[in-house]
Amino acid sequence: MSTAPTSITCTSLAFAWPDGTDVFDGLQVAFGPGRTGLVGVNGSGKSTLLKLIAGELVPADGAVRVAGEIGYLPQNVTLDTGLRVDEALGIAAARAALHAIEAGDVAEEHFTAVGDDWDAEERARATLGELGLGHIDLDRTIGEVSGGESVLLRLAALLLRRPDVLLLDEPTNNLDLHARRRLYAAVSAWPGVMVVVSHDRELLDLVDQIADLRSGEVTWFGGNYSAYEEALAVEQDAAERMVRVAESDLRKQKRELADAQVKLARRKRYGQKMQDSKREPKIVMGARKRAAQESAGKHRILHEERLTEARERLDEAVEAVRDDDEIRVELPYTAVPPGRSVLTLMDLELRYGARVEGGLDLRGPERIALIGRNGAGKTTLLRTIAGELEPVRGEVHAHVPMRFLPQRLDVLDDRLTVAENVARFAPGATNNRVRARLARFLFKGARADQLAATLSGGERFRAALAALMLAEPAPQLLMLDEPTNNLDMASVRRLTSALESYEGALIVAGHDVPFLESIGITRWLVLDGRLSETTAEAVGERGSFGLPG
Missing domain, CATH: 3.40.50.300 (P-loop containing nucleotide triphosphate hydrolases)
Structure with missing residues (x-):
């Protein structure tokens, strides 16, 4: 160096x-x-x-x-x-x-x-x-x-x-x-x-x-990062308190302006009554009216200035509070009845040697975590189930509509816009429907017209997920390969919430154990040359995805 x-x-x-x-x-x-x-x-x-x-x-x-x-x-x-x-x-x-x-x-x-x-x-x-x-x-x-x-x-x-x-x-x-x-x-x-x-x-x-x-x-x-979160939480608490103070002050200034306007209206009516009754000389009443108008104008301007200042303070306070947009993944109705056959693997041998000996049945809305070391064949298995790769031997039968979101998010065509990419998967959907769905994934207005090639990693994930969710027919088996890659933590929380409400069957390959636990995994499968079943407890105890420690 x-x-x-x-x-x-x-x-x-x-x-x-x-x-x-x-x-x-x-x-x-x-x-x-x-x-x-x-x-x-x-x-x-x-x-x-x-x-x-x-x-x-x-x-x-x-x-x-x-x-x-x-x-x-x-x-x-x-x-x-x-x-x-x-x-x-x-x-x-x-x-x-x-x-x-x-x-x-x-x-x-x-x-x-x-x-x-x-x-x-x-x-x-x-x-x-x-x-x-x-x-x-x-x-x-x-x-x-x-x-x-x-x-x-x-x-x-x-x-x-x-x-x-x-x-x-x-x-x-x-x-x-x-x-x-x-x-x-x-x-x-x-x-x-x-x-x-x-x-x-x-x-x-x-x-x-x-x-x-x-x-x-x-x-x-x-x-x-932990210290950052603590500092940010203190800062945001203070910012939210300032918003409440500014909102209270704004309400107060509105009340005072309204009260001042009522008082001024009363004075105006009283002056008009005095003029109508001609109880004072005309010159005196004119001078009194001009003074009252000047006083009323100054009073009104003072309260309006205070109200404007209160609004500015509120705007500044609101700006200091973080309200970052998060993806709103509202999945289509994809319920799978308990016991319904979703996927069958029979004596499967994959490229590069991994095996599913005997077979595997996925039934009903099961949630499978596919775990194992790098190079064990998790992505190869998902691509084989999706029909992208031919098995060396054995059979794969999917009994429901399925969609696969790969690690590299290459379901998108970089030459097309986000909206055009989504429309490819749902040719029957109107342009308005495509854009309405994209807005829930934070591609609003002109952002839906961005070329896929210009998207960040997290934006690309959102666009790819939107394309799959709007696809026709809607997936009853969803397969995700390392879905939390490139997502900020707010988006991971939102994805977790969306998958919790998803009613179809789910296979997720990944290394992010806290995320896998948060989405309600029902079966943990380890791929290490061959496919075997483990438990959440074993994964947690070994700290190495259920592999021999």
Whole structure:
């Protein structure tokens, strides 16, 4: 690592998507040494900010300055499946040269390729071991490792480069508990500048400070995510009290204005009565009337100014209270009667070797959690049930309409808008119905016309889920693969509430045990070469998704 001071400075940063959607307009933010958790609701621009810092996107205005080398782990890691592991780690040339030198070839080009990196292979093996990947041979190809392992391989490549600044975007997505523990250790030991975007509470509790990105501005909170939540709760309690005080003051000013108007009306009637009765000289009555009108005008203006000020104070108080929109997932009526056959698997053998020996019957509105280590075959099983993959042998029979929401959310066509994507799944639905449903997923007005390619991870999830829920026919079997990836915590709570009210059968593959427990799982299935049943107690006790501990 370099010895230069490391920092990230964003000055007057502006960025908008090609369709004109503004993300930042004059953003000012700087990140210094230590670990920073970057949080905010879905669509606030967290991933976009990391891409701007990493140079993956170019700002429309302003500047990004980084002191030191950057390492960037994107939200969706994609590696060429034909690459060897040593190529993915960036040590292939040095490794080949070392092997040639060891074999007696002393050509100058080999020494040039090695440079000062004589321990490249040893460092690579040590880094893989620290991340729980010691079993992966450097000559294997990326196509032979799981999605979670490919994330850790990309992180290993970054650690081997020893950058000064490390940017991590949802790094625990798709990682099983063991892999997450390895990543937590790597984060805890990081000595430089780190900015991490995540919805993983345990990971965010390892950071030194929280940067809250909201409405194009960053607010700083010292400490980890738990400390941030406590500080935010105190702040919001105070803000809500200020709203109540401002509302009370507004009511008071309205009453006083009304009372003043009644008094002024009485004075006016009394003056008119005196004038009609001609009890005083005309000149005296005229002077009295002018004085009364001036007094009345000043009185009215005073109370109206007080009322305006009270309204402004209320507006300011309300603005300080967070009322973030959350997705409103109102699922269609999809009830499955108890005992009805939903899905049958018979002597199933999957690609890459996993098996469902004997078979599996899913009946009625059962809720199955599909758990297991990275690479065990959970996604392969779901894709086989969905008909996307052919089994090596055995049979799959779905007896009800079903829909599958994959990890990569590739049900969306990036060339189409959100509304057009949803309409693909429900060709019989009117444009008004499509847009009404999308509004419940926070795609209101022009946001429904955003291209899918411009969506953030959380926005993409909402659009994909909306497409499946509006599909015809409505699904009575819903299969979700790591559904909490890329969702902010408010959206996870809303998804939990929606799935609790869903009346169909459910299969959820994932590593987020608290989420799985919250949606009322009735059966826990472990895939580890073969499919077997476990219990919630066993999952909790072993802390490793029911696998041998």
